[in-house]
Amino acid sequence: MATGAGGQRVRRSPGPPTAVAGGLRRPEAGRYLSARTGGRVSATAVAEASKAPPALSRRQTNVVFATIVLGMLMAALDQTIVSTALPTIVAELGGGGHMAWVVTAYLLAETVATVLVGKFGDLFGRKIVFQVSAVVFIAGSVVSGAANGMMLLIVGRAIQGIGGGGLMVTAMALIADVIPLRERGKYQGALGAVFGVTTVVGPTLGGLFTDHASWRWCFYVNVPIAIVMVVMAARTIPAVRAAVRPVIDYAGIVLIALGASGLVLGLEWGGNEYAWGSPVIIGLFVGSVLLLAGFVLVEFRAKEPMLPMHLFRNSVFTVCSILSFIVGFAMLGAMTYLPTYLQFVDGVSATMSGVRTLPMVVGLLGTSMLSGVVVSRTGKYRIFPILGTGVMAVGLWLMSTMGPGTGVWLESLYMFVLGLGIGLAMQVLTIAVQNTVPYHELGTATSGVTFFRTLGSSFGTAVFGTLFSSRLTPNLTDAAAQQPSVPPAAVQSPAGLHALPAEQAAPFVNAYAETVNYVFQWVVPVALVGFLIAWFLKEVPLRDSARAGAGDLGEGFGAPDSADADRQLERVLSNLMRRTKGRSGVKEQILADSGSDLTPGQAWALGQVYWRGRYAGGADVGAIAAAHHVPGEVLEPAFEKVVHTGHLAERDGRLSLTPAGQAEVDRIGEAWRHWLGHHLDDWDVTDPDDRARLDRAIDTIAARLYEEEQERAAV
Structure with a gap:
């Protein structure tokens, strides 16, 4: 394990390289400790690491x-x-x-x-x-x-x-x-x-x-x-x-759950179970609006709100939340009802209806990865939601033109176009939000965007279902009038429908095709609204930490994640480490920026002694060599040189920093802090909460890294 001045430990296993401030091979947060704490890791960090x-x-x-x-x-x-x-x-x-x-x-x-x-x-x-x-x-x-x-x-x-x-x-x-x-x-x-x-x-x-x-x-x-x-x-x-007992916003969670459920239920029942103007539907909508209004009021007063309302003052968060809702709306809605179309209209099996949707999947995955790579390299993201929602609208319109006479390849092309649009739009939304909110709100903002996409999926499925059900019954009634000899039960399943003679099945097949087309026609305006809204998305220069996660496919899909800001910050730092892997000259530049006259090897030796002095009460060459799985005699010359320069003192085989050595550690740690401030752009100038949270995260991460390394070495 290599350790950097300022306290970072680096394993022999591959990891993002860093400036060798302190001879370190990988840049991790612990290196900044000395600049903030005079080389002392906080008791809280040690306690956290011990857990x-x-x-x-x-x-x-x-x-x-x-x-x-x-x-x-x-x-x-x-x-x-x-x-x-x-x-x-x-x-x-x-x-x-x-x-x-x-x-x-x-x-x-x-x-x-x-x-x-x-x-x-x-x-x-x-x-x-x-x-x-x-x-x-x-x-x-x-x-x-x-x-x-x-x-x-x-x-x-x-x-x-x-x-x-x-x-x-x-x-x-x-x-x-x-x-x-x-x-x-x-x-x-x-x-x-x-x-x-x-x-x-x-x-x-x-x-x-x-x-x-x-x-x-x-x-x-x-x-x-x-x-x-x-x-x-x-x-x-x-x-x-x-270690800390969380505060749970029970009232907010209950209100948003009931309000959203009421809206979805109203959309599901309206025009099907009950008339749109019936007391039940009106009551559901009015009750849901009141519940959601109550949710907003509760969030303004909650100690730790589920969705802080002040986030909506950030136009990027607001636009991305709306777009995330629309992307979820289109994606899950289409994926839910496309198999129904393929089975009833094209007469394919359930398995083949899944296989036939793969062009949409290929388009979605392809543009998700492509847009992530482009954003990671260029730092530009605004164009993708604009293109994505526009292409998504075209794809939905094309799919609304499908019918019994549409060939397999043409259907596949239409699905592929829809997938291209969804993939272009969805990948960058989380990244854009993470790029603009303060670091102490990373978790809440990230989970908020994911929440709106899941909510959009719920509403999309409900609206698709309402449109489908409201149109299917009259269409099947008209078809039955053309073929009165066909029993109703025969057309309720794909197998039964396509077991009929072609001339008897044709009106019912057309009824299902027209119904699904009607659904996609009504969803086109939703995508167009997203296209218009996407133009309001601001292009904010990407932080290096946001770029680091842009190429990850997982970021685009936004799997439900913790809203804890410290965890999200650790994730940001982890992505930043990976991004700096292989970047040449970083370690030399940081060492030069520190103004230190040490060589990378000397700085590394000081870092080793620094960490072991803080945690183990002292350091010796044998223990350091054992941690790195190398013979002690290999490292002894390097440490002897640093002792001769006056930066280390040796007594009874134990090494410790001299005042001159501690000064070098602090100097290099300050250089690492400036490096971090540059890559986590505005963390130290815009929000004192960010500074405090980052300091805590650095302490905790550094302590945890050390504990991990010691246990790994023991194994």
């Missing part, structure tokens, strides 16, 4: 990560896995008017759960909350799989959503608990990518289960996987609990 879990071996880390991935995999898949199974489910259980709620119930419950469970993880420990969430998810899966009616299925899906939301947000938090900081960005990016990819390939897997087993296995398959995951979690994940 950190034991350092894990590479094999243990991978096992823990596999356990966490299983949780994220199941929770993300169940957002979309039922979309290809919905026609079969409706044919068996009935209740086609409630079809959208099979998806919406999960999304709404997940939205609320991600907010609550994140706090419960801090309160009770993330390991136990992860396991409890898995058990709840199992219960919801069993209820959904065994459902004998649509209402019971919706209840089961809501239970699943609670468990799924808990799994997703604690999965992201567990990465921060058990993965070393230097490697955390890589694992978090991978976990976010898992979330994104499984979300969009869910329909294909749902089709496979529906065709080759039963739609019920879309839910039952979770049970054995979740049981294995619970056992693995009990055996592998260390128990960690936050």
Whole structure:
């Protein structure tokens, strides 16, 4: 392990290189300690580090990560896995008017759960909350799989959503608990990518289960996987609990949950179960508006609000939240009802309806990665939401022109265009917000944008469902008038419809095609509104820390994450470390900027003694050599030279900093602080809360890094 002056420790394993201020090979936060604290790590930081879990071996880390991935995999898949199974489910259980709620119930419950469970993880420990969430998810899966009616299925899906939301947000938090900081960005990016990819390939897997087993296995398959995951979690994940008791905004969470549910229910029932002007629908809308108004008032007064209202004074946050809502609206709505079109109109199986949506997935993933790379390299992001929403509107319009005569390749092209637009728009929204809010609000702002996308997905699915149901009944009635000999039950499932002779099935096929086209026509204006709003997005020069995360696929999909600002700041620093990996001249430049006459090797030696003096009460060459897995005689000449220069003193084999050595450590630490201030652009000039939070984060991170390294060396 190499240690930098100012206190950073660097493992032999690969990590982002840094200026060798202090001979260090990787730039991490601990190096700035000496500039702020005279080389002393705060007692709080040491206490925080002592609560950190034991350092894990590479094999243990991978096992823990596999356990966490299983949780994220199941929770993300169940957002979309039922979309290809919905026609079969409706044919068996009935209740086609409630079809959208099979998806919406999960999304709404997940939205609320991600907010609550994140706090419960801090309160009770993330390991136990992860396991409890898995058990709840199992219960919801069993209820959904065994459902004998649509209402019971919706209840089961809501239970699943609670468990799924808990799994997703604690999965992201567990990465921060058990993965070393230097490697955390890589694992978090991978976990976010898992979330994104499984979300969009869910329909294909749902089709496979529906065709080759039963739609019920879309839910039952979770049970054995979740049981294995619970056992693995009990055996592998260390128990960690936050040192500070969190404040939970219960009133705000309840009000937003009830208000959003009321709106979605009103949109779902309006024009189907009840007339739009009926007392029930009007009551739902009025009640929801009052609940949401109450939510706003509560957020103004809450000690730690779920969604601070002052964030909306930031135009970038406001615009990105609206765009995130619209992207979620279009993406989940389209993914939910495209399989219905493909099965009823094109007559493909559930499996093939999932496969046929892959062009949209390819377009979405392709432009998500491309836009992330471009933003990372250029620092320019404003053009992507503008292009994305415009292309998304074109894609929706093209899909509204599809019919029984549209060829497979043309349909695939239309879906590909829609995917291109969604991918262009969604990747940069989180990055843009993280780039403009103060560092102490990173967590809240990030989770806020994710919240609006999930909410948009809920509303999109509900609105798509309302438009579909309101149009389908009269269209099928007109078709039945043309073919009165066809029994109604025969056209309620894709299999039954396409078992009919072609001339009898044709009017009903056209009815389904016209219905889905009608849905996409009405969603085009929503995308156009997004296109107009995107022009109001400000182009703010990207911080280096924001650029560092722009290329991660996971950032674009915005898997539910902790709203804790300290965790988000650690993630920013981790991404920054990765970005500086391989950058030549950084360490030499920082050492030169410090004004020190030391060589990189001498600075490294001082850093080693500095850290071990602070934590171990002293340092000796043998211990340092053992930590680096090299013979002591290899390092002895380097330390002897620093002793001869008067920067180190040796007594009874123990090394300590002389006043001259401490001065050099402080000087190099100050240079590292300036480096950090440059890369975390305005952190030290705009907000005193940012300065205090960053100082705390640096102390805690540095202490944790040292503890991790000592335990790793002991292993």
